[in-house]
Amino acid sequence: MTTGGFWAMGGYARFVWPCFAFVGAVLAWNLWSARSSAAAARSRVRRALVMAAHDQS
Amino acid sequence: MPVSAWDVFLLVLRRELTLSFRRPDQLVQPLVFFVIVTTLFPLGLSVQLSLLREMAPAVLWVAALLASLLSLDALFKSDAEDGTLEQLVLSGQGLYVIVVAKTLAHWLVSGAALLLVSPLVATALAIPLAAFPTMLLSLSLGTLTLSWLGAIGAGLTVGLKRGNVLISLIVLPLAMPLLIFGAGATDRAIAGTSALGACYLLAALCVLTCTLAPFAAAAALEVTLE
Amino acid sequence: MWTWFYRLASPPYVYRVAALWLPWLLGGALLTIGYGLIDGLVFAPPDYQQGDAFRIIYVHAPSAWLSLFAYVTMAVAGGIGLIWRIKIGHAVAAASAPIGASFTLAALVTGSLWGRPMWGTYWAWDPRLTSELILLFLYVGVMALRSAFDDPNRGDRAAALLAVVGVVNVPIIHFSVVWWNSLHQGATVAKLGKPQMPGSMLWPLLAMLLGFMLFYGAVLCIRLRGEVLNRERQSAWVREAIKS
Numbered sequence: 001m002t003t004g005g006f007w008a009m010g011g012y013a014r015f016v017w018p019c020f021a022f023v024g025a026v027l028a029w030n031l032w033s034a035r036s037s038a039a040a041a042r043s044r045v046r047r048a049l050v051m052a053a054h055d056q057s
Numbered sequence: 058m059p060v061s062a063w064d065v066f067l068l069v070l071r072r073e074l075t076l077s078f079r080r081p082d083q084l085v086q087p088l089v090f091f092v093i094v095t096t097l098f099p100l101g102l103s104v105q106l107s108l109l110r111e112m113a114p115a116v117l118w119v120a121a122l123l124a125s126l127l128s129l130d131a132l133f134k135s136d137a138e139d140g141t142l143e144q145l146v147l148s149g150q151g152l153y154v155i156v157v158a159k160t161l162a163h164w165l166v167s168g169a170a171l172l173l174v175s176p177l178v179a180t181a182l183a184i185p186l187a188a189f190p191t192m193l194l195s196l197s198l199g200t201l202t203l204s205w206l207g208a209i210g211a212g213l214t215v216g217l218k219r220g221n222v223l224i225s226l227i228v229l230p231l232a233m234p235l236l237i238f239g240a241g242a243t244d245r246a247i248a249g250t251s252a253l254g255a256c257y258l259l260a261a262l263c264v265l266t267c268t269l270a271p272f273a274a275a276a277a278l279e280v281t282l283e
Numbered sequence: 284m285w286t287w288f289y290r291l292a293s294p295p296y297v298y299r300v301a302a303l304w305l306p307w308l309l310g311g312a313l314l315t316i317g318y319g320l321i322d323g324l325v326f327a328p329p330d331y332q333q334g335d336a337f338r339i340i341y342v343h344a345p346s347a348w349l350s351l352f353a354y355v356t357m358a359v360a361g362g363i364g365l366i367w368r369i370k371i372g373h374a375v376a377a378a379s380a381p382i383g384a385s386f387t388l389a390a391l392v393t394g395s396l397w398g399r400p401m402w403g404t405y406w407a408w409d410p411r412l413t414s415e416l417i418l419l420f421l422y423v424g425v426m427a428l429r430s431a432f433d434d435p436n437r438g439d440r441a442a443a444l445l446a447v448v449g450v451v452n453v454p455i456i457h458f459s460v461v462w463w464n465s466l467h468q469g470a471t472v473a474k475l476g477k478p479q480m481p482g483s484m485l486w487p488l489l490a491m492l493l494g495f496m497l498f499y500g501a502v503l504c505i506r507l508r509g510e511v512l513n514r515e516r517q518s519a520w521v522r523e524a525i526k527s
Binding site: 209213214217219220223226227229230231233234237273276277280281 | 365408413414417418420421423424427428431432437440441444445447448449452455
């Protein structure tokens with residue numbers, strides 16, 4: 001297959017590539033969103049611990 | 058003297074119906090909504106009779122769905138607010154029976170009432186007289202199923218502040234198959250072909266939800282009233 | 284054997300183990316998806332009828348499969364939390380919901396883009412597409428219900444109940460192409476025995492399916508740790524875990 005032929009996808013390029021791009025975006029979003037929600041949970045716990053230590057002192 | 062499940066059922070049913078009829082404005086609201094929505098369509102679209110007839114089943118069913126949803130919020134809400142619901146849960150009389158009675162009462166004053174108004178609305182939507190029996194049958198099965206599904210949604214959202222939006226979000230996906238079969242049955246009846254298959258499917262859905270939904274709704278009440 | 288199972292119910296164990304599994308799951312996902320993409324996009328021959336458009340299957344089928352798998356996982360985990368009151372079940376359910384919803388959206392979008400050249404339309408109200416759309420609404424409903432409650436325990440339990448009620452939709456989606464005359468093509472791989480696809484097209488598809496599953500596992504690990512932290516905030520082990 002030629003490089004040009006690869007990108008053209010037999011004429012269906014405007015359907016095929018947006019599909020792959022969208023799913024790639026979904027995969028990326030999943031990683032980013034999971035990481036950020038886990039980080040948010042960690043910082044909440046940290047803050048709660050700091051407050052608890054503060055209250056005790 | 059031990060109280061039988063049947064007695065509990067009758068008691069709750071009678072109570073619900075009495076309470077409902079004390080608030081006639083609440084009774085009439087879904088009906089008025091139903092009539093307005095279905096008459097707005099032909100007015101708004103100003104289409105020929107044949108096109109109207111094509112859209113009629115869908116319009117009828119969507120309007121029935123929305124009208125039922127309107128009154129669902131009230132299924133458990135007033136009882137939850139004044140503490141009656143907690144008493145019912147604590148009474149140990151079997152939440153299943155209580156839920157069945159409440160849901161049936163709700164259907165009697167909403168879905169069944171829709172049935173009475175539907176011939177009027179069907180005429181406005183140019184549905185031929187020959188299709189009326191199928192329409193009434195499918196609507197009765199459909200609204201009954203909807204009441205059961207709605208009981209699950211109402212049970213899950215009782216006590217939530219913005220519960221009505223959530224009820225719709227919960228009930229609509231569950232009700233979509235119902236809409237498809239119900240509109241399909243009416244559609245076939247209008248076209249003159251046999252709607253028996255779709256009616257059987259509707260009946261099957263109805264029986265399935267009739268038997269299983271009260272379990273889910275009772276479980277939902279126990280969860281949300283913890 | 285059962286001790287392994289019991290340990291899974293312990294939040295600190297799961298918190299620790301998820302971190303250990305993560306790099307393997309993510310690495311495995313990367314490798315299999317990488318292979319699947321290259322083999323599927325470059326080396327697999329074009330389809331006789333659909334030409335190169337069939338390659339969309341390499342992202343569409345895994346997304347659709349994952350949308351169902353994540354929902355069943357969510358329903359089962361939620362059910363475990365509901366019936367046996369094992370809190371890790373609710374954590375798994377809460378973590379799975381957004382992942383599954385995103386892949387349902389991916390399945391719908393890629394399916395729609397594939398449908399345009401193949402059937403001439405971006406959308407059709409056929410049973411499989413409609414029930415997949417219902418699945419998306421169910422996911423959104425479960426997530427909305429969980430967050431609507433002030434008490435997270437109640438939210439978990441209500442969401443679990445809804446997930447279990449909605450699981451009825453999953454076999455409907457799967458068997459819809461068998462039960463109804465549908466635009467959507469029938470089962471390609473799942474037929475027991477000989478799948479209808481030639482090997483050169485099938486292997487990248489299987490790789491993508493495996494890769495997406497591994498990816499789901501990896502993202503679940505990341506989210507699960509956050510969910511466990513949220514639910515176990517008051518516990519002593521959390522204090523130790525955070526300090527390290």
